[in-house]
Every structure is written in structure tokens, then in C-alpha cells.
Amino acid sequence: MPTPDLSTRADAALLALRPAIAGQPAAIPTPDTVADFQHQVLRPVLKLQHTVLLVTVADIAHDYHLPLAAEPSEATRLLTELLARNARLRATLLGLVVGLLTQPELAFYRLHRAELNRRLLDLAQQRVLSSLPELLTYLPA
Numbered sequence: 859m860p861t862p863d864l865s866t867r868a869d870a871a872l873l874a875l876r877p878a879i880a881g882q883p884a885a886i887p888t889p890d891t892v893a894d895f896q897h898q899v900l901r902p903v904l905k906l907q908h909t910v911l912l913v914t915v916a917d918i919a920h921d922y923h924l925p926l927a928a929e930p931s932e933a934t935r936l937l938t939e940l941l942a943r944n945a946r947l948r949a950t951l952l953g954l955v956v957g958l959l960t961q962p963e964l965a966f967y968r969l970h971r972a973e974l975n976r977r978l979l980d981l982a983q984q985r986v987l988s989s990l991p992e993l994l995t996y997l998p999a
Contacts, residue, residue, distance in 0.1 A: 869960035876902040888962050892970050896977050899963050903955045904981055908989070910954055915940070915986050916996035918947045926994060933994075934987055941983045951982050 879901055889895040904911065919926055919940060926933040940947065955978055959967055967974055986993060 869962075872958055872960050875906055875958070877905050878902075879905060888966065892973050892977070895963070895966060895970070895974065896981070899959065900955065900974070900978050900981060903958050904978075904985055906958065907954050908985065911951065911982060911985060912989055912993045913996045914950055914954065915947065916993050917998070918944065918950075920998050926990075926997065930990060933990055937986060937990070937993075938983065941979070941986065948979060952978060955982075 889898050915937065916926075919937065922940065922944075924933075924936045924940065926936065941951075952975055956964070956967060
């Protein structure tokens, strides 16, 4: 088990990576509610992982031969279905975020895993769908 000092330094490094989100209130040390956790932890981590998120979804969409370059409405429908039904993709997206939580955040996440997973996947879906043109640039040739 890591020493407390090592955990503290790792947590500080993880927090230093997170981008600020405009219009968001100042972070509190440990969010008390699921909504606070969503806004103060999940949103910044998803913003940090934006490119990784889009590349991951693009790769899975490519693996399934989804015609995302078609009409935007059809691409949106296909991505929505992919994000809703593909368990491997959903687990990967969760891992992209959960792996960047600090020890106290991970403890809170474990207590509220089901609700936070739902919220995290909803946020990821919104981010992917709103970034469709960028996602298309990551599709393998």
C-alpha cells in the first residue's frame, strides 16, 4: 500500500492536471453531493480527457464499420446507440475518468458508483455528440 505522502503527491498531481471550467464555482475539497461531484470532478476530468474520449469512440465506431461520415443526424443516432449499448465502450469510458480520480474522490465514487456512472456516461455522450465534426477527424483512414 502506498505511503500517505506518496498518495498525497499523486493526488496533487492529478488535481493539477485538471482544466478550469468557466462559470463553475470554486472547488470544495471533497464534494458532499453527487451533483457537486459531477460538476467539480467529473466535468473537469472529462474536459481533460476530451481528445482521448473522442479517439476512443472513433476507434470503436470504426471497428463496427459505422458510417459516421454520412448525414449528421444519422451519425448522431448511430453514436447514441453505440454509447448506449456497447458495454466494452462504456466500461472503457468509465475507466478513462475513474483512473484520474484522487483517493478521496475514488472513495466517494465507490459509495455512489451507479448514479455517478450514469451521470458520467450521460456527460460523455453529450461531449461526443457535440463534438461530432472533431470526432470525424479521428476516424482511421
